[in-house]
Amino acid sequence: MILVTGATGGLGRSTVDALLKKMPAKEITALVRDSEKAADLKEKEVVVKEGDYFNYQSLLKAFEGVEKVVLISAPTFTDRITQQTNVINAAKEAGVSHVIYTGIQRKKDGSWIVPMVTESDKITEQLLIESGLNYTIVLNNVYADVIPFFIGNPAAISEVKYPSGDAKISFVAREEFAEALANLVIQNGHENKIYTLSNSEAWSFADIAEILTEISGRKIDFINVSKDQYISLKEKEGYPKPAAEFAVEWANAALAGELDEINPALEILLGRRPSSLKDFLKRYFQPEN
Ligand SMILES: NC(=O)c1ccc[n+]([C@@H]2O[C@H](COP(=O)([O-])OP(=O)(O)OC[C@H]3O[C@@H](n4cnc5c(N)ncnc54)[C@H](OP(=O)(O)O)[C@@H]3O)[C@@H](O)[C@H]2O)c1
Structure with a gap:
């Protein structure tokens, strides 16, 4: 079972849509805050579970029986560190094997600092790497x-x-990041890797x-x-x-x-030029x- 968070948002929803083209709907879980917003996904037989990044118990419950979690980063101007820490810890406690985190592209040892973006990404990535879970970190342009x-x-x-x-x-285009994410999550061999997608x-x-x-x-x-x-x-x-x-x-x-940065990773994941x-x-x- 693959669970995609933020499934009522742009990237999460497009990732679910891309997965629907590649695997049975009942093997996909959409994590949403309000299941009414995902009524059409339910109709397509996607498993819709309610959960909030701030509510640890809701995440723990939603992650039961899930093998891979695609963690769509929490919105900026919110406490991303608390939310994303909750997701990683709950995934670990629930026995998830692989978490895929989508952060923002930045240069290694670069000087760009936006506390609500780059710093929360760095903390989340470090926590995930040290969590013992299989991880893939996808840094989107x-x-x-x-x-x-x-x-x-x-x-x-x-x-x-x-x-x-x-x-x-x-x-x-955001939907091409989503398509790449969907490809990544159904393929093997992306464990413990960091990709820059541009x-x-x-x-x-x-x-x-x-x-x-x-x-x-x-x-x-x-x-x-x-x-x-x-x-x-x-x-x-x-x-x-x-x-x-x-x-x-x-x-x-x-x-x-x-x-x-021009990086071939996205082209490889898409199997074509973006x-x-x-x-x-x-x-x-x-x-x-
Ligand atoms: N690379 C870039 O250029 C870029 C640009 C914009 C954003 N981003 C980052 O990428 C993420 C995804 O982008 P997007 O365009 O898909 O954003 P989006 O359309 O705003 O979607 C955000 C999703 O997160 C959900 N969410 C918000 N707070 C939550 C919480 N406390 N618990 C559980 N779910 C929660 C929202 O649910 P609701 O529908 O219930 O609100 C929505 O499904 C953003 O959150 C941001 O971190 C990157």
């Missing part, structure tokens, strides 16, 4: 899906404004402006705004200051060279967007 948070709706903007200079990011190419925000120009047929320029200018622009758009500052953290990471950013961004120009 930035979801291409996050680009609208950084720059606005790609189909509606007339300029790309971000304080990232020439820095590049190897963006990946695209086969990296893009600057000037590249994004160029891609959007090509797709839209309108000239869209990149403007390398200052960090302060960017924060006030985001605040004017209605984002709270901490969210705007959080968006800047990703520019800082990119400028520090933390997010431009989608290009141009293909991903085209979806914002489809009529339903």
